[in-house]
Amino acid sequence: QVQLVESGGGLVQAGDSLRLSCTNSRRTSSNNGMGWFRQAPGKEREFVATIDWRGSRTNYADSVKGRFTISRDNGRGVLYLQMNNLTSDDTAVYYCAAARSSLGSSAKDQYNYWGRGTQVTVSA
Numbered sequence: 582q583v584q585l586v587e588s589g590g591g592l593v594q595a596g597d598s599l600r601l602s603c604t605n606s607r608r609t610s611s612n613n614g615m616g617w618f619r620q621a622p623g624k625e626r627e628f629v630a631t632i633d634w635r636g637s638r639t640n641y642a643d644s645v646k647g648r649f650t651i652s653r654d655n656g657r658g659v660l661y662l663q664m665n666n667l668t669s670d671d672t673a674v675y676y677c678a679a680a681r682s683s684l685g686s687s688a689k690d691q692y693n694y695w696g697r698g699t700q701v702t703v704s705a
Contacts, residue, residue: 583613583679583694590675590699597667597703603660603677603696611655614680616692617662619673619701626676630662631685640685644670667703674698 589601601617616631630641630651639651650663660677678692686692 585677585679585694585696587675587677587696587699590701592702592704593667595668595703595705598663598665599667599701601662601664601675601677601699601701603662605658605660605679611658612683614683614685615651615653615660616678616680616685616687617651617660617675618678618689619671619675620698621673624673626689628687628689629675631680631687632660633685634683638685640687642687664701667701669703669705672701672703674700 584606585603587603612634614633617629618626619629620626628642630649632639632651632653636653648666652661676698677696679694680686680692
């Protein structure tokens, strides 16, 4: 079974950067598309970014395009989310997820493994 663990969250100021990591304890998701989602208090979990199994195709939510970059190191079994120029709207719990297929997706129901999340708080 895939076990995903996120790290790298924290409290930062607006304009700062953070890099989130997601490790797969069993490296069994190297052939799966991966994604990052986030959930702010009182809101639905929303798509942030996705990447295919090779790392050659990515897709982003409009709200993070140009600021966030998703990448992966299959050799190490790690997924990354580099977040630059953070704003208070980026405050949320961030989750990584492994997709059912080798392609990424923006749809939550296309993911069958989820981490427990890491909190990102951006102060204005």
